Amino acid sequence: MPVFALIIIGIAAGFLATRLMKIDTDIVTTIAIGILGALIGGLALRLLIAVTGFMAGLVGAVLGAMALIWLYKHYYRGR
Structure with a gap:
């Protein structure tokens, strides 16, 4: 269920x-x-901060997705 x-x-x-x-x-x-951002950010946030619940997962997911977008904009689009 968590996944x-x-x-x-x-x-x-x-x-x-x-x-x-x-x-x-x-x-x-x-x-x-x-x-992908949810998996990366949600799991990383849960490991770094001992906060559980929906909001922690959402914040981590948004941060993870934003990190992926940043990587995409700077490295993939530059080709």
Whole structure:
């Protein structure tokens, strides 16, 4: 169940992160960024901070998705 929750949170986080970072992506890319960001950010945040619950996962997911967008904008688009 926790992985399923991260996927659901990731979809919302991908949407929020793409809007905050002002990047235009299609729906599949937005969902992929959100899910990967949720997995990276959610797990990292839970390891670094002993805070549990929905808000910690959402914050971590948004931060993780924003980090992926930053990497994408600086390294992938530059090619």
